[in-house]
Amino acid sequence: MQARIFVTLKNGVLDPQGKAVATALHSLGYEGVGAVRQGKMFEIDIAAADRESARAELGEMCERLLANTVIENYEIEIVD
């Protein structure tokens, strides 16, 4: 089974990387660009009995390692 995990900063948390990307895009002439938020993505192959147990285990992994839940949100997508 393959899963994708998206880790993004919570709203209100300063995102200097996103701001730097937005500034760079504007300097390249992309005036239509508004806010940019940068996050992390993990593609994880996981052996699990079923989708629910995979989702539960992946949630634990996010809470313990992949996301800093004080300032980050995470989203789990089971791909197949």
Add this chain to the structure above:
Amino acid sequence: MQARIFVTLKNGVLDPQGKAVATALHSLGYEGVGAVRQGKMFEIDIAAADRESARAELGEMCERLLANTVIENYEIEIVD
């Protein structure tokens, strides 16, 4: 309009970050975890006439700035 861009390493390109995450997850007891690939995600607010022109412009942004197309793939998702 909001778009999400996923930038991931091409297959065959060494992913030391992904390996480090996999090792850490194993040490936390998650034996069911196989390969882990780490990538970047951008959430971009963009003003565009329609979805097609937004997708074209975002593609340009990826080619010019957001992805190193020698070693990375990118995927564009128009959210709304």
